[in-house]
Amino acid sequence: MSTQTTSELAWPAPVAAGPLDAVVPVPGSKSLTNRYLLLAALAAEPTQLRRPLHSRDSALMVEALRALGVRVEHVDADGRPDADGADLLIDPAPLRGPAEVDCGLAGTVMRFVPPLAALADGTVTFDGDPRARQRPMGSLIEALRDLGAQVDDDGRGALPFTVHGTGGLPGGVVEVDASASSQFVSGLLLIAPHLEQGLDLRRVGPMPSQPHAAMTVEVLRERGVVVDVEVGDDGEPARWQVHPGPVAGGLVAVEPDLSNAGPFLAAALVAGGRVRVPGWPTRTSQAGDRLRELLVRMGASVELGPAGLTVAGTGAIDPLDVDLHDAGELTPTIAALCTLADGPSRLRGVAHLRGHETDRLAALATEINRLGGHARETEDGLEIEPGRLHGARVETYHDHRMATFAAVVGLRVAGTEVVDVETTAKTLPDFTRMWTDMVATGGRG
Ligand SMILES: O=C(O)C1=C[C@@H](OP(=O)(O)O)[C@@H](O)[C@H](O)C1
Ligand SMILES: C=C(OP(=O)(O)O)C(=O)O
DSSP, X not given: OOOOOGGGOEEEOOOOOSOEEEEOOOOBOHHHHHHHHHHHHHOSSOEEEESOOOSHHHHHHHHHHHHTTOEEEEEOTTSOBOTTOSEEEEEOOOOBOSEEEEOTTOHHHHHHHHHHHHTSEEEEEEEOOTGGGGSOOHHHHHHHHHTTOEEEEOSSSSSSEEEEEESOOOOEEEEEEOSSOTHHHHHHHHHGGGSTTOEEEEEESOOSOHHHHHHHHHXXXXXXXXXXXXXXXXXXXXXXXXXXXXXXXXXXXXXXXXXXXXHHHHHHHHHOEEXXXXXXXXXXXXXXXXXXXXXXXXXXXXXXETTEEEEEEOSOOOOOEEEOGGGGGGXXXXXXXXXXXXXXXXXXXXXXXGGSSSOHHHHHHHHHHHTTOEEEEETTEEEEEOOOOOOOEEOOTTOHHHHHHHHHHHTTSTTOEEXXXXXXXXXXXXXXXXXXXXXXXTOOO
Protein backbone atom coordinates (compact mmCIF):
# COMPACT_ATOMS: atom_id res chain seq x y z
CA MET A 1 0.00 0.00 0.00
CA SER A 2 1.31 3.46 -0.87
CA THR A 3 2.22 5.69 2.04
CA GLN A 4 2.20 8.78 -0.16
CA THR A 5 -0.18 11.45 1.06
CA THR A 6 -2.31 13.44 -1.35
CA SER A 7 -0.35 16.62 -0.60
CA GLU A 8 2.79 15.02 -2.10
CA LEU A 9 1.03 14.58 -5.45
CA ALA A 10 0.66 17.57 -7.71
CA TRP A 11 -0.85 18.01 -11.16
CA PRO A 12 1.13 20.19 -13.58
CA ALA A 13 -1.46 22.66 -14.84
CA PRO A 14 -1.12 23.02 -18.62
CA VAL A 15 -0.07 26.35 -20.08
CA ALA A 16 -2.13 27.59 -23.02
CA ALA A 17 0.09 27.64 -26.10
CA GLY A 18 -2.29 29.81 -28.10
CA PRO A 19 -5.85 31.07 -28.40
CA LEU A 20 -8.45 28.44 -27.59
CA ASP A 21 -11.28 27.24 -29.78
CA ALA A 22 -13.14 24.81 -27.56
CA VAL A 23 -16.61 23.43 -26.97
CA VAL A 24 -16.95 22.19 -23.38
CA PRO A 25 -20.11 20.32 -22.38
CA VAL A 26 -20.50 20.69 -18.62
CA PRO A 27 -22.31 18.11 -16.43
CA GLY A 28 -25.44 18.84 -14.41
CA SER A 29 -25.77 21.47 -11.69
CA LYS A 30 -24.84 20.36 -8.18
CA SER A 31 -27.37 22.69 -6.61
CA LEU A 32 -30.24 21.56 -8.84
CA THR A 33 -29.33 17.85 -8.69
CA ASN A 34 -29.26 17.74 -4.89
CA ARG A 35 -32.48 19.77 -4.56
CA TYR A 36 -34.30 17.54 -7.05
CA LEU A 37 -32.99 14.41 -5.31
CA LEU A 38 -34.24 15.60 -1.95
CA LEU A 39 -37.65 16.60 -3.30
CA ALA A 40 -37.90 13.26 -5.14
CA ALA A 41 -37.62 11.53 -1.75
CA LEU A 42 -40.72 13.45 -0.60
CA ALA A 43 -42.67 13.08 -3.83
CA ALA A 44 -45.96 11.31 -4.23
CA GLU A 45 -44.63 9.29 -7.21
CA PRO A 46 -41.27 8.29 -8.74
CA THR A 47 -38.99 10.92 -10.28
CA GLN A 48 -36.61 10.39 -13.18
CA LEU A 49 -33.71 12.83 -13.18
CA ARG A 50 -32.41 13.47 -16.66
CA ARG A 51 -28.65 14.10 -16.82
CA PRO A 52 -28.10 14.84 -13.11
CA LEU A 53 -24.61 15.52 -11.81
CA HIS A 54 -22.61 12.41 -10.92
CA SER A 55 -19.95 13.52 -8.46
CA ARG A 56 -18.96 13.12 -4.82
CA ASP A 57 -21.58 15.60 -3.57
CA SER A 58 -24.42 14.01 -5.54
CA ALA A 59 -23.29 10.48 -4.59
CA LEU A 60 -23.34 11.50 -0.91
CA MET A 61 -26.91 12.77 -1.34
CA VAL A 62 -27.95 9.52 -3.09
CA GLU A 63 -26.40 7.45 -0.29
CA ALA A 64 -28.11 9.60 2.36
CA LEU A 65 -31.52 9.03 0.75
CA ARG A 66 -30.86 5.30 0.39
CA ALA A 67 -29.90 5.15 4.08
CA LEU A 68 -33.34 6.61 4.87
CA GLY A 69 -35.10 3.92 2.80
CA VAL A 70 -35.49 5.63 -0.58
CA ARG A 71 -34.69 3.57 -3.69
CA VAL A 72 -32.36 5.30 -6.16
CA GLU A 73 -31.09 3.53 -9.26
CA HIS A 74 -29.32 4.31 -12.51
CA VAL A 75 -31.58 4.05 -15.54
CA ASP A 76 -31.34 4.69 -19.28
CA ALA A 77 -33.20 7.52 -20.97
CA ASP A 78 -36.35 5.35 -21.15
CA GLY A 79 -36.27 4.69 -17.42
CA ARG A 80 -35.02 1.10 -17.73
CA PRO A 81 -32.50 -0.14 -15.12
CA ASP A 82 -28.97 0.31 -16.49
CA ALA A 83 -25.92 0.40 -14.21
CA ASP A 84 -24.18 2.72 -16.72
CA GLY A 85 -27.27 4.86 -17.33
CA ALA A 86 -26.83 8.63 -17.01
CA ASP A 87 -30.29 9.17 -15.50
CA LEU A 88 -31.45 8.40 -11.96
CA LEU A 89 -34.81 6.97 -10.94
CA ILE A 90 -35.91 7.84 -7.41
CA ASP A 91 -38.66 5.78 -5.84
CA PRO A 92 -39.92 7.39 -2.63
CA ALA A 93 -40.69 5.26 0.42
CA PRO A 94 -41.55 5.95 4.06
CA LEU A 95 -38.45 7.57 5.58
CA ARG A 96 -36.99 5.62 8.45
CA GLY A 97 -33.97 5.22 10.71
CA PRO A 98 -31.79 4.05 12.21
CA ALA A 99 -29.36 5.45 9.69
CA GLU A 100 -25.91 7.00 9.44
CA VAL A 101 -25.36 9.81 6.97
CA ASP A 102 -21.90 10.78 5.72
CA CYS A 103 -22.05 14.41 4.59
CA GLY A 104 -18.50 14.41 3.22
CA LEU A 105 -17.82 18.11 2.70
CA ALA A 106 -21.12 18.76 0.93
CA GLY A 107 -23.02 21.79 2.23
CA THR A 108 -26.14 20.60 0.43
CA VAL A 109 -26.04 17.26 2.26
CA MET A 110 -25.24 18.61 5.73
CA ARG A 111 -27.91 21.38 5.45
CA PHE A 112 -30.66 19.64 3.42
CA VAL A 113 -30.74 16.10 4.86
CA PRO A 114 -31.09 16.83 8.63
CA PRO A 115 -34.50 18.51 8.12
CA LEU A 116 -35.53 15.45 6.08
CA ALA A 117 -34.32 13.18 8.89
CA ALA A 118 -36.58 15.08 11.29
CA LEU A 119 -39.51 13.72 9.23
CA ALA A 120 -38.19 10.15 9.34
CA ASP A 121 -39.20 7.52 11.83
CA GLY A 122 -36.04 6.73 13.78
CA THR A 123 -32.62 7.98 14.73
CA VAL A 124 -30.26 9.42 12.11
CA THR A 125 -26.64 10.33 12.86
CA PHE A 126 -24.70 12.85 10.77
CA ASP A 127 -20.95 13.32 10.36
CA GLY A 128 -18.55 14.28 7.59
CA ASP A 129 -14.97 15.14 6.64
CA PRO A 130 -12.81 16.78 9.33
CA ARG A 131 -13.39 20.21 7.74
CA ALA A 132 -17.14 19.55 7.59
CA ARG A 133 -17.12 19.57 11.40
CA GLN A 134 -16.08 23.23 11.24
CA ARG A 135 -18.69 24.42 8.74
CA PRO A 136 -21.55 26.43 10.30
CA MET A 137 -24.67 24.45 11.24
CA GLY A 138 -25.80 26.09 14.50
CA SER A 139 -28.76 28.15 13.40
CA LEU A 140 -30.19 25.26 11.34
CA ILE A 141 -29.99 22.97 14.38
CA GLU A 142 -31.71 25.69 16.45
CA ALA A 143 -34.47 26.15 13.87
CA LEU A 144 -35.08 22.38 13.78
CA ARG A 145 -35.38 22.37 17.57
CA ASP A 146 -37.78 25.32 17.39
CA LEU A 147 -39.88 23.24 14.99
CA GLY A 148 -40.06 20.48 17.62
CA ALA A 149 -37.29 18.15 16.41
CA GLN A 150 -34.92 16.54 18.89
CA VAL A 151 -31.31 17.10 17.83
CA ASP A 152 -28.38 16.00 20.01
CA ASP A 153 -25.03 17.64 19.40
CA ASP A 154 -21.95 18.39 21.46
CA GLY A 155 -22.98 22.03 21.92
CA ARG A 156 -20.71 23.45 19.19
CA GLY A 157 -23.55 23.84 16.67
CA ALA A 158 -21.72 21.67 14.14
CA LEU A 159 -21.31 18.10 12.92
CA PRO A 160 -21.46 15.44 14.28
CA PHE A 161 -25.02 15.32 15.64
CA THR A 162 -28.04 13.04 15.84
CA VAL A 163 -31.60 13.76 14.73
CA HIS A 164 -34.31 11.73 16.48
CA GLY A 165 -37.05 11.62 13.87
CA THR A 166 -40.59 10.94 15.03
CA GLY A 167 -42.20 10.52 11.63
CA GLY A 168 -43.39 14.12 11.21
CA LEU A 169 -43.41 17.69 12.54
CA PRO A 170 -46.21 20.22 13.01
CA GLY A 171 -44.41 23.14 11.29
CA GLY A 172 -45.60 26.73 11.64
CA VAL A 173 -43.61 29.91 12.29
CA VAL A 174 -39.85 29.71 12.69
CA GLU A 175 -36.98 32.22 12.55
CA VAL A 176 -33.57 31.44 11.15
CA ASP A 177 -30.30 33.34 11.18
CA ALA A 178 -29.00 32.59 7.68
CA SER A 179 -26.07 35.01 7.73
CA ALA A 180 -23.58 32.12 7.53
CA SER A 181 -25.31 30.24 4.71
CA SER A 182 -28.42 30.45 2.53
CA GLN A 183 -28.51 26.65 2.74
CA PHE A 184 -30.20 26.89 6.18
CA VAL A 185 -33.18 28.53 4.51
CA SER A 186 -33.14 26.13 1.56
CA GLY A 187 -32.96 23.03 3.79
CA LEU A 188 -36.01 24.11 5.78
CA LEU A 189 -38.00 25.15 2.70
CA LEU A 190 -37.38 21.84 0.92
CA ILE A 191 -39.16 19.75 3.59
CA ALA A 192 -41.82 22.38 4.30
CA PRO A 193 -44.62 20.92 2.10
CA HIS A 194 -44.53 17.82 4.35
CA LEU A 195 -44.93 19.78 7.61
CA GLU A 196 -48.48 19.43 8.93
CA GLN A 197 -49.15 23.19 8.88
CA GLY A 198 -46.55 24.03 6.27
CA LEU A 199 -43.89 26.59 7.17
CA ASP A 200 -43.77 30.32 7.80
CA LEU A 201 -40.00 30.94 7.72
CA ARG A 202 -38.59 34.33 8.69
CA ARG A 203 -35.01 35.33 8.10
CA VAL A 204 -33.22 37.39 10.75
CA GLY A 205 -30.10 39.22 9.62
CA PRO A 206 -28.62 39.34 6.13
CA MET A 207 -28.33 36.27 3.90
CA PRO A 208 -25.67 35.49 1.28
CA SER A 209 -26.31 33.61 -1.97
CA GLN A 210 -29.87 34.90 -2.35
CA PRO A 211 -30.24 33.28 -5.82
CA HIS A 212 -29.75 29.87 -4.23
CA ALA A 213 -32.74 30.43 -1.93
CA ALA A 214 -34.70 31.66 -4.96
CA MET A 215 -33.69 28.46 -6.77
CA THR A 216 -35.19 26.45 -3.90
CA VAL A 217 -38.47 28.36 -4.23
CA GLU A 218 -38.45 27.78 -7.96
CA VAL A 219 -37.88 24.00 -7.75
CA LEU A 220 -40.63 23.72 -5.12
CA ARG A 221 -43.05 25.59 -7.39
CA GLU A 222 -42.03 23.42 -10.37
CA ARG A 223 -43.02 20.38 -8.26
CA GLY A 224 -46.45 21.88 -7.56
CA VAL A 225 -45.80 23.35 -4.10
CA VAL A 226 -47.33 26.75 -3.25
CA VAL A 227 -44.76 29.21 -1.86
CA ASP A 228 -45.34 32.91 -1.06
CA VAL A 229 -42.29 35.13 -0.68
CA GLU A 230 -42.19 38.51 1.09
CA VAL A 231 -39.42 41.03 0.75
CA GLY A 232 -37.86 42.58 3.86
CA ASP A 233 -36.64 46.10 4.66
CA ASP A 234 -33.35 45.39 2.88
CA GLY A 235 -35.22 44.69 -0.37
CA GLU A 236 -34.34 40.96 -0.27
CA PRO A 237 -36.67 38.01 0.39
CA ALA A 238 -37.15 37.74 4.16
CA ARG A 239 -40.26 35.60 4.70
CA TRP A 240 -41.25 32.38 2.96
CA GLN A 241 -44.66 30.76 3.46
CA VAL A 242 -44.82 27.21 2.17
CA HIS A 243 -48.24 25.58 2.03
CA PRO A 244 -48.53 21.91 3.00
CA GLY A 245 -49.28 19.61 0.10
CA PRO A 246 -48.04 16.90 -2.24
CA VAL A 247 -44.76 17.13 -4.14
CA ALA A 248 -44.95 16.00 -7.77
CA GLY A 249 -42.51 13.54 -9.35
CA GLY A 250 -42.13 12.79 -13.05
CA LEU A 251 -39.36 13.54 -15.50
CA VAL A 252 -37.02 16.39 -14.50
CA ALA A 253 -34.13 17.57 -16.70
CA VAL A 254 -31.10 19.04 -14.92
CA GLU A 255 -29.37 22.12 -16.40
CA PRO A 256 -25.57 22.16 -16.79
CA ASP A 257 -23.68 23.54 -13.78
CA LEU A 258 -23.02 27.16 -14.70
CA SER A 259 -20.64 27.79 -11.79
CA ASN A 260 -18.56 24.78 -12.86
CA ALA A 261 -18.53 26.23 -16.39
CA GLY A 262 -16.82 29.32 -14.93
CA PRO A 263 -13.16 28.20 -15.05
CA PHE A 264 -13.58 27.00 -18.67
CA LEU A 265 -15.16 30.27 -19.79
CA ALA A 266 -12.53 32.23 -17.85
CA ALA A 267 -9.88 30.37 -19.86
CA ALA A 268 -10.99 32.26 -22.99
CA LEU A 269 -10.03 35.54 -21.31
CA VAL A 270 -6.66 34.22 -20.15
CA ALA A 271 -5.57 32.42 -23.31
CA GLY A 272 -7.57 34.40 -25.83
CA GLY A 273 -9.80 32.69 -28.38
CA ARG A 274 -13.19 31.33 -27.46
CA VAL A 275 -14.89 28.70 -25.38
CA ARG A 276 -18.47 27.59 -25.85
CA VAL A 277 -20.59 25.80 -23.25
CA PRO A 278 -23.55 24.09 -24.96
CA GLY A 279 -26.95 23.91 -23.28
CA TRP A 280 -26.65 27.23 -21.39
CA PRO A 281 -30.24 28.00 -20.38
CA THR A 282 -31.82 31.23 -21.60
CA ARG A 283 -33.58 31.50 -18.24
CA THR A 284 -32.22 29.97 -15.07
CA SER A 285 -32.18 30.24 -11.29
CA GLN A 286 -28.45 29.39 -11.12
CA ALA A 287 -26.17 32.03 -9.60
CA GLY A 288 -23.54 31.06 -12.19
CA ASP A 289 -25.53 32.88 -14.88
CA ARG A 290 -23.98 36.03 -13.41
CA LEU A 291 -20.76 35.03 -15.22
CA ARG A 292 -22.21 36.57 -18.38
CA GLU A 293 -22.10 40.03 -16.80
CA LEU A 294 -18.86 39.54 -14.83
CA LEU A 295 -16.81 38.25 -17.77
CA VAL A 296 -17.96 41.15 -19.97
CA ARG A 297 -16.86 43.57 -17.25
CA MET A 298 -13.43 41.89 -17.34
CA GLY A 299 -13.09 42.36 -21.09
CA ALA A 300 -14.76 39.33 -22.70
CA SER A 301 -17.37 39.32 -25.38
CA VAL A 302 -20.21 37.00 -24.56
CA GLU A 303 -22.89 35.60 -26.81
CA LEU A 304 -25.85 33.53 -25.68
CA GLY A 305 -27.69 31.65 -28.43
CA PRO A 306 -29.21 28.30 -29.32
CA ALA A 307 -25.72 26.73 -29.53
CA GLY A 308 -24.96 27.75 -25.94
CA LEU A 309 -22.87 30.45 -24.32
CA THR A 310 -19.73 31.55 -26.17
CA VAL A 311 -17.11 33.62 -24.40
CA ALA A 312 -14.32 35.21 -26.45
CA GLY A 313 -11.25 37.03 -25.15
CA THR A 314 -8.01 38.58 -26.31
CA GLY A 315 -5.74 37.67 -23.40
CA ALA A 316 -6.16 41.14 -21.86
CA ILE A 317 -8.08 41.08 -18.56
CA ASP A 318 -9.62 44.17 -17.01
CA PRO A 319 -9.57 44.49 -13.22
CA LEU A 320 -12.85 44.33 -11.33
CA ASP A 321 -14.42 45.91 -8.26
CA VAL A 322 -17.51 43.90 -7.41
CA ASP A 323 -19.82 42.71 -4.63
CA LEU A 324 -20.18 38.90 -4.89
CA HIS A 325 -22.50 38.45 -1.88
CA ASP A 326 -25.11 36.87 -4.16
CA ALA A 327 -22.74 34.63 -6.08
CA GLY A 328 -19.98 33.77 -3.62
CA GLU A 329 -19.22 30.42 -5.23
CA LEU A 330 -17.87 32.30 -8.29
CA THR A 331 -15.21 34.03 -6.17
CA PRO A 332 -12.29 31.61 -6.77
CA THR A 333 -12.76 31.80 -10.56
CA ILE A 334 -13.06 35.58 -10.54
CA ALA A 335 -10.07 35.81 -8.17
CA ALA A 336 -7.98 33.81 -10.67
CA LEU A 337 -8.85 36.33 -13.38
CA CYS A 338 -8.08 39.23 -11.01
CA THR A 339 -4.65 37.68 -10.33
CA LEU A 340 -3.92 37.93 -14.08
CA ALA A 341 -5.67 41.29 -14.63
CA ASP A 342 -4.01 44.53 -15.72
CA GLY A 343 -4.75 46.46 -12.50
CA PRO A 344 -5.96 46.21 -8.90
CA SER A 345 -9.27 44.45 -8.15
CA ARG A 346 -11.55 44.33 -5.14
CA LEU A 347 -13.97 41.50 -4.30
CA ARG A 348 -16.51 42.49 -1.65
CA GLY A 349 -19.48 41.04 0.30
CA VAL A 350 -18.09 37.53 0.69
CA ALA A 351 -17.12 37.19 4.38
CA HIS A 352 -19.23 34.01 4.50
CA LEU A 353 -16.65 32.28 2.27
CA ARG A 354 -14.64 31.74 5.46
CA GLY A 355 -17.14 28.92 6.22
CA HIS A 356 -17.01 27.21 2.82
CA GLU A 357 -15.00 24.07 1.89
CA THR A 358 -12.04 25.91 3.39
CA ASP A 359 -11.61 29.50 4.57
CA ARG A 360 -11.59 30.66 0.94
CA LEU A 361 -10.47 34.20 1.67
CA ALA A 362 -7.39 32.99 3.54
CA ALA A 363 -6.72 30.25 0.99
CA LEU A 364 -6.99 32.57 -2.02
CA ALA A 365 -4.81 35.26 -0.44
CA THR A 366 -2.13 32.71 0.53
CA GLU A 367 -2.05 31.00 -2.85
CA ILE A 368 -2.13 34.22 -4.92
CA ASN A 369 0.83 35.50 -2.88
CA ARG A 370 2.62 32.16 -3.27
CA LEU A 371 2.30 32.60 -7.07
CA GLY A 372 3.91 36.05 -6.86
CA GLY A 373 0.69 38.10 -6.92
CA HIS A 374 -0.34 40.57 -4.23
CA ALA A 375 -3.51 39.67 -2.35
CA ARG A 376 -4.83 40.94 0.93
CA GLU A 377 -7.82 39.77 2.95
CA THR A 378 -10.26 42.49 3.92
CA GLU A 379 -13.08 42.17 6.42
CA ASP A 380 -15.48 40.97 3.73
CA GLY A 381 -13.35 39.99 0.76
CA LEU A 382 -10.07 40.37 -1.08
CA GLU A 383 -7.89 43.02 -2.66
CA ILE A 384 -5.77 41.66 -5.48
CA GLU A 385 -3.00 43.51 -7.31
CA PRO A 386 -0.88 42.36 -10.22
CA GLY A 387 2.57 41.01 -9.42
CA ARG A 388 5.44 39.24 -11.12
CA LEU A 389 3.86 35.79 -11.25
CA HIS A 390 5.87 32.58 -11.16
CA GLY A 391 5.14 28.87 -10.92
CA ALA A 392 4.41 27.31 -7.53
CA ARG A 393 2.81 24.26 -5.91
CA VAL A 394 -0.65 25.56 -5.14
CA GLU A 395 -2.33 24.08 -2.07
CA THR A 396 -6.04 23.31 -2.52
CA TYR A 397 -7.24 22.57 1.04
CA HIS A 398 -9.78 19.91 -0.11
CA ASP A 399 -11.57 22.67 -2.02
CA HIS A 400 -12.59 21.87 -5.59
CA ARG A 401 -12.74 25.57 -6.49
CA MET A 402 -9.18 26.18 -5.23
CA ALA A 403 -8.03 23.50 -7.71
CA THR A 404 -9.86 25.12 -10.62
CA PHE A 405 -8.59 28.56 -9.49
CA ALA A 406 -5.02 27.23 -9.82
CA ALA A 407 -5.73 25.71 -13.24
CA VAL A 408 -6.95 29.09 -14.57
CA VAL A 409 -3.80 30.88 -13.34
CA GLY A 410 -1.66 28.02 -14.67
CA LEU A 411 -2.87 28.68 -18.22
CA ARG A 412 -0.50 31.66 -18.21
CA VAL A 413 1.98 30.90 -15.41
CA ALA A 414 4.36 28.06 -16.30
CA GLY A 415 5.27 25.74 -13.45
CA THR A 416 1.92 26.00 -11.64
CA GLU A 417 1.25 22.68 -9.93
CA VAL A 418 -2.02 21.79 -8.27
CA VAL A 419 -1.85 19.75 -5.08
CA ASP A 420 -4.63 17.13 -4.77
CA VAL A 421 -6.37 18.03 -8.03
CA GLU A 422 -8.65 15.03 -7.38
CA THR A 423 -10.54 17.23 -4.95
CA THR A 424 -12.40 18.47 -8.05
CA ALA A 425 -14.39 15.19 -7.78
CA LYS A 426 -16.62 17.03 -5.30
CA THR A 427 -18.55 18.45 -8.24
CA LEU A 428 -16.57 17.65 -11.43
CA PRO A 429 -14.80 14.26 -11.39
CA ASP A 430 -13.71 14.57 -15.04
CA PHE A 431 -12.07 17.97 -14.56
CA THR A 432 -8.46 17.23 -15.63
CA ARG A 433 -9.52 15.48 -18.85
CA MET A 434 -11.96 18.25 -19.75
CA TRP A 435 -9.34 20.90 -19.00
CA THR A 436 -6.54 19.18 -20.94
CA ASP A 437 -8.82 18.70 -23.96
CA MET A 438 -9.80 22.36 -23.87
CA VAL A 439 -6.19 23.59 -23.58
CA ALA A 440 -5.14 21.33 -26.47
CA THR A 441 -7.37 23.34 -28.84
CA GLY A 442 -4.84 26.18 -28.38
CA GLY A 443 -2.01 24.09 -29.88
CA ARG A 444 0.84 22.41 -28.07
CA GLY A 445 3.54 25.07 -28.30
O1 LIG B 1 -27.80 25.86 -1.91
C1 LIG B 1 -26.85 25.66 -2.66
O2 LIG B 1 -26.86 24.79 -3.56
C2 LIG B 1 -25.63 26.49 -2.48
C3 LIG B 1 -25.70 27.67 -1.79
C4 LIG B 1 -24.53 28.55 -1.57
O3 LIG B 1 -24.09 28.35 -0.25
P1 LIG B 1 -23.87 29.54 0.83
O4 LIG B 1 -25.16 30.26 0.99
O5 LIG B 1 -23.44 28.81 2.06
O6 LIG B 1 -22.80 30.41 0.24
C5 LIG B 1 -23.41 28.23 -2.55
O7 LIG B 1 -22.24 28.92 -2.20
C6 LIG B 1 -23.14 26.73 -2.58
O8 LIG B 1 -22.09 26.42 -3.46
C7 LIG B 1 -24.38 26.00 -3.09
C1 LIG C 1 -19.70 26.44 -1.29
C2 LIG C 1 -19.75 25.38 -2.11
O1 LIG C 1 -20.23 24.16 -1.80
P1 LIG C 1 -21.23 23.57 -0.70
O2 LIG C 1 -22.43 23.10 -1.47
O3 LIG C 1 -20.48 22.42 -0.09
O4 LIG C 1 -21.54 24.66 0.28
C3 LIG C 1 -19.23 25.48 -3.50
O5 LIG C 1 -19.41 24.50 -4.24
O6 LIG C 1 -18.61 26.49 -3.86
